[in-house]
Amino acid sequence: xxxxxQTPKHLVMGMTNKKSLKCEQHMGHRAMYWYKQKxxxxxxxxxxxxxxxxxxNESVPSRFSPECPNSSLLxxxxxxxxxxxxxxxxxxxxxxxGSSYNEQFFGPGTRLTVL
Amino acid sequence: xxxxxxxxxxxxxxxxxxxxxxCSYKTSINNLQWYRQNSxxxxxxxxxxxxxxxxxxxxxxxxxLDTSKKSSSLLITASRAADTASYFCATDMRFGAGTRLTVKx
Numbered sequence: 001x002x003x004x005x006q007t008p009k010h011l012v013m014g015m016t017n018k019k020s021l022k023c024e025q026h027m028g029h030r031a032m033y034w035y036k037q038k039x040x041x042x043x044x045x046x047x048x049x050x051x052x053x054x055x056x057n058e059s060v061p062s063r064f065s066p067e068c069p070n071s072s073l074l075x076x077x078x079x080x081x082x083x084x085x086x087x088x089x090x091x092x093x094x095x096x097x098g099s100s101y102n103e104q105f106f107g108p109g110t111r112l113t114v115l
Numbered sequence: 116x117x118x119x120x121x122x123x124x125x126x127x128x129x130x131x132x133x134x135x136x137x138c139s140y141k142t143s144i145n146n147l148q149w150y151r152q153n154s155x156x157x158x159x160x161x162x163x164x165x166x167x168x169x170x171x172x173x174x175x176x177x178x179x180l181d182t183s184k185k186s187s188s189l190l191i192t193a194s195r196a197a198d199t200a201s202y203f204c205a206t207d208m209r210f211g212a213g214t215r216l217t218v219k220x
Contacts, residue, residue, distance in 0.1 A: 004157075033208065039155075040215075041212075042203055042210035042211060042212055042213050043158070043203075043210050044210075045208050045209055048208065056208075088155065090157060090158070092158075097208065102145075102146070102208075103148065103160050103163050104148070104150075104158075104160065104205075104208070105160065106150075106157040106158040106159070106160075107157055108156055108157040109155075109156065109157050111155070
């Protein structure tokens with residue numbers, strides 16, 4: 001299984017809502033990532049988990065809260081978001097970050113709209 | 116933050132022509148990767164070139180790496196309409212600005 005799955009595909013939420021994005025992989029990868037992508041822009045790294053521990057937080061606002069319950073799952077908890085947070089949120093996984101073999105496998109993304 | 120820049124930002128060619136995209140980066144690297152993204156969808160890994168490699172091929176793709184100039188290029192030969200997409204280089208988990216390629220049938 002070489003697939004990264006993300007749910008939901010689309011999410012519309014109000015600024016007072018709490019929601020979660022989910023990501024799953026079964027490739028035995030020990031690094032997982034969250035990216036944010038605005039239209040016509042490249043993906044921006046948000047968080048990196050390495051061996052289920054948060055290793056990189058790219059100064060992301062606290063209204064985004066990542067969680068890695070186990071090596072196959074990655075969540076992104078959303079609370080009190082702003083309309084400018086509307087974007088495509090991409091999850092990725094790789095063998096181990098920083099190695100010469102760290103090809104990243106991406107999920108299809110969750111398109112988030114904040115009203 | 117983005118690792119580097121890509122040029123051109125947009126490229127439009129006819130089917131059958133070759134497309135060349137360039138990427139520059141700022142810091143030393145273990146490897147450099149190229150990805151393709153069809154409109155608004157997930158990224159697909161195309162090719163990884165390690166810092167000690169100078170050229171790599173995969174099908175119609177040819178990637179070069181010049182670590183002295185901190186630059187890489189992606190060549191797509193005999194392009195097809197299905198190659199229409201955005202192409203990104205990535206180093207250290209961070210992506211360049213990307214090139215939007217349009218291949219006209």
